[in-house]
Amino acid sequence: MFSQDQITRSTDYDALSCRLSCHLKGYLIDKYLEKEISGIIRFKLLSIESEFKRLSVKRQLSKQFFGLVDPKGGLKVSSRLPVVLKSPVINRGTWIRTRSIDLVIDQWLGENATSKVQLVILGSGNDTRGFRLLEKHPNLSLIEIDFEETCRIKKYSILNEIALKTVVDAKENQIPDTHEAFINSSASLSTPRYHLIPLDLRQLSSVSQLPSLDPALPTLVLTECCVCYMEDNESNRVLQFFRENLQSGVLVMYDPIGGDSSANYGQIMLQNLSMRGIQMPSLLKYSTIEKQHDRLRELGFSLTNVSDLSFVYTHWIDQPELVSINRLELLDELEELSLINKHYCLLVSSWGTSWRLAFPSQI
Ligand SMILES: C[S@@+](CC[C@H](N)C(=O)[O-])C[C@H]1O[C@@H](n2cnc3c(N)ncnc32)[C@H](O)[C@@H]1O
Structure with missing residues (x-):
């Protein structure tokens, strides 16, 4: 039996395989993604002693990563793409999710280019966005x-993949000698510019739990499909923690919505989640962009931008970029894409700063 937290953690692999599919199809160019996934595969296989279990885990990983698992461990991508990647509609949805968050972060970093700033990623999973930004x-x-x-x-991948180790500037002596020593060592990693912090966010109550956080620095806090897995009082406490403890900041929140809609898609989302044992309380409680908007306002954030991803898709992306994305693969299901995109929202809000997002907001 898997615990609820194990089930929640496993959603990280869904996000990773969607991104790998997008990367292989040319939607997203991410030079760190294959390294990160290679590290994960090696870690998972190294920690298993039984040959039988190892085969079964290899099969599972292979299914997750499109049959690209190297028999010797790691990810093996050749010039011939696997026949089965994610469907065009899923690729397009993953692309707009990643691209829209990139647009927000790029604007914020561009306008803070000469000062020291910090980015805090909640529930970062094995995402590689942070490496590209560093x-x-x-x-x-x-x-x-x-x-x-x-x-x-993630620490294992970073310390065992030279490109990742270099980008976070980790030192050689941070690698434990044996796999067993690694498993028994701390899961945290700290370098002058990078801090990986093992923490159940629901337990976050004091800045002393985040020693690398500088409350005086301009900060962007990103939660991309993370707080949706918590009960609403827990997730609201997490969001409020950052608003109360940082002098100024921008919150970027990407979450699914629409669980209470009578439309089929919302019902299907709920059914799929419950079949996998995934709990997503906010899908019902904060089911519309208006409810998400009110939620953040009640928590003391000033809202600068609240949109669903269908709006973002049509209003934020330049025509030439859309044309080049449309050339990557044929997409017949435009209505389906729009419906899926309407079930995800992107909220950008701030406190202690006059910073505003330059893209249009739906409400
Ligand atoms: C769907 S994945 C998204 C990962 C990453 N943000 C991305 O977009 O690729 C959700 C992530 O949130 C993390 N998460 C959920 N609840 C958490 C909690 N209470 N404390 C820390 N992490 C949590 C999970 O472990 C998982 O890595």
Whole structure:
């Protein structure tokens, strides 16, 4: 039996395989993604002693990552793409999710290019966005928070993949000698600009739990499909924690919505989640962009932008970029894409700063 937290953690792999599919199809270029996934595969296989169990885990990983698992461990991508990747509609949805958040962060970092700033990613999982940003922005320091086991795997990938180790500037002597020593060592990693913090966010109550956080620095807090897995009082406490403890900040929140809609899609989302044992309380409680808007306003945030992803898709992306995306693969299901995109929202809000997002808001 898996615990509820294990089930929640596993959603990280869904996000990763969607991104890998997008990367392989050319929607997103991410030079760190294959390295990160290779590290995960190696870690998962190394920690299993039984040959039988190893085969079964290899099969599972292979299914998750499109049959690209190297028999010797790691990810093996050749010039011939696997026949089965994610469907065009899923690729397009993953692309707009990643691209829209990139647009917000790029604007914020662009306008803070000469000062020291920090990015805090809640439930960062094995996402590689932070690595790409560290590489591009020398004034940025990055704090990533997730459950302990997820951080341990990410730490393993970072320390065992030279490109990842270099981008976070980790030192050689941070690698434990043996796999067993690694499993028994701390899951945290700290370098001058990068901090990986193992923590159940529901337990966050004091800044002393985040020693690398500088409350005086301009900060962007990103939660991308993370707080939706918590009960609403827990997630609201997490959001409020950052608003209360940082002098100024921008919150970027990407979450599913629409669980209470009588429309089929909302019902299907709920059914799919419950079949996998995934709990997502906010899907019902904050089911519309208006409810999400009111939620953040009640928590003391000033809202600058509240939109669903269908709005973002049509109003934020330049025509030439859309044309080049449309060339990547044929997409017949435009109505389906719009319906899916209407079930995700992006909220950008701030406190202690006059910073405003330059893109249009739906409400
Ligand atoms: C769907 S994944 C998204 C990962 C990443 N943000 C992305 O978009 O690729 C959700 C992540 O949130 C993390 N998470 C959920 N609840 C958490 C909690 N209470 N404390 C720390 N991490 C949590 C999970 O472990 C998982 O890595």
